[in-house]
Amino acid sequence: MVILDRLPTKDRLVRFGLAIDNVCGLCASSSESRDHLFVECCFAKEVWDIVLTSCGVCYTLTNWEDLFNWLIANLKDKSLRIRILRLAWTGMLYSVWEERNHRLFRRSSRSVDALVNSIKLVVRVKLSRYGKPRIDDVNRQLCLNWVLDDTEELSNDNGAGLIEYIEVVRLDRVRLHLHLHLEVEVY
Ligand SMILES: [Zn+2]
Numbered sequence: 001m002v003i004l005d006r007l008p009t010k011d012r013l014v015r016f017g018l019a020i021d022n023v024c025g026l027c028a029s030s031s032e033s034r035d036h037l038f039v040e041c042c043f044a045k046e047v048w049d050i051v052l053t054s055c056g057v058c059y060t061l062t063n064w065e066d067l068f069n070w071l072i073a074n075l076k077d078k079s080l081r082i083r084i085l086r087l088a089w090t091g092m093l094y095s096v097w098e099e100r101n102h103r104l105f106r107r108s109s110r111s112v113d114a115l116v117n118s119i120k121l122v123v124r125v126k127l128s129r130y131g132k133p134r135i136d137d138v139n140r141q142l143c144l145n146w147v148l149d150d151t152e153e154l155s156n157d158n159g160a161g162l163i164e165y166i167e168v169v170r171l172d173r174v175r176l177h178l179h180l181h182l183e184v185e186v187y
Helices: 010-015 034-040 042-054 064-074 080-106 112-130 137-145 151-156 159-186
Strands: none
Touching (some): 034 042
16 A cells, blocks of 8 residues: 555545645654655654664665665565565554554654664564574674574464464554544544
8 A cells, every 4th residue: 555655645635635734744844645754754764774774784765766666676585684674664664654643643652763673573573484594794783683683482482472463463454454444534
């Protein structure tokens, strides 16, 4: 939905004729669109900066189009770095949209660090299904940055809890999906 620009961002709701403000739900200082919310917003930029730095990637964010094309061109191999980046990208899209909705509808907010930590947790849980990565200098640094040291412990000793956690994340996505539809109707 994000990639196809079908989320009910405020610019789209205004285009549908709804009488609402068009202010970004995260920074409140720019108009809200997909491109702004997920790339150009100062909040999203800070999250991206930490995610990219933690992946050891040097990339200057410009706009949605460039980022999308760059990700498509660079997310092909099966290295640990790319696996993390792929998971972090989807985690970032989900978390930023969730954060925007919490701020708008629940009057609660998280810091950039808290959001990044939630992305790291999801990346860590999902990667644990692949077992322990081959350890070289690059992967060792990635494990440190993404707190993957106890991946084995997660996959072996805490299997039931892990499956439960993944189910909760899935349920949360369904809830978010329903929530979005309700929000549109409420407007
Ligand atoms: Zn913003």
